[in-house]
Amino acid sequence: MATPKKAAAGVVGGVIAQQAAQLAKDPAVHKAVVDGVKPAVTMAGETVRGLRGKVKTPKKADPFEQLATSLDVVAHLIEEYSPATDPELVNGWRHKVTSLRSAIPLAQVDQGKGRKAKLKDLQSRQKALLDEVYAAIVETHAPAQ
Incomplete structure (x- = not known):
């Protein structure tokens, strides 16, 4: 017998799987998601590149x-x-x-x-x-x- 917590997880997992299937079927939605995420990824990459050389990692002593x-x-x-x-x-x-x-x-x-x-x-x-x-x-x- 499933506990309420496991039952809820199963329902949520099913809903997520349905949504993922719909995103995969509809190229317009897929493109919209990628376009929405792209600026954040680009900004994170620029931030990391900007920190290169500025962040000093501790040197492990021999x-x-x-x-x-x-x-x-x-x-x-x-x-x-x-x-x-x-x-x-x-x-x-x-x-x-x-x-x-x-x-x-x-x-x-x-x-x-x-x-x-x-x-x-x-x-x-x-x-x-x-x-x-x-x-x-x-x-x-x-x-x-």
């Missing part, structure tokens, strides 16, 4: 460039704020930054799933290094209580 920038931040933190920490630890961090930087070009030339996997690995290693450096700096520079 994830490898973001990774390199993040490594620059980590290197800056190491050089600027960590002289008070253990020198061996600082040298280890510098070595990790250098290692990650040298891995970026190798990951960039890879394609497909391998590229994505290497990028995620580099990003997670960079984040772990940043967390380690940040924690050590905060611990070193925290006021004594």
Whole structure:
């Protein structure tokens, strides 16, 4: 048994189908519809052409460039704020930054799933290094209580 909503949709659909059939049979009506719609389509096209070059789409940042920038931040933190920490630890961090930087070009030339996997690995290693450096700096520079 059909619900009232489905019955109404069927009636409306039937009426629309009848109207479409009449439009298709009568070329004068078809021409009138096309003539009525044509100015709106032309105006929309002109508007789009007029906006070409004016609308700036956001440039998607390259994830490898973001990774390199993040490594620059980590290197800056190491050089600027960590002289008070253990020198061996600082040298280890510098070595990790250098290692990650040298891995970026190798990951960039890879394609497909391998590229994505290497990028995620580099990003997670960079984040772990940043967390380690940040924690050590905060611990070193925290006021004594």
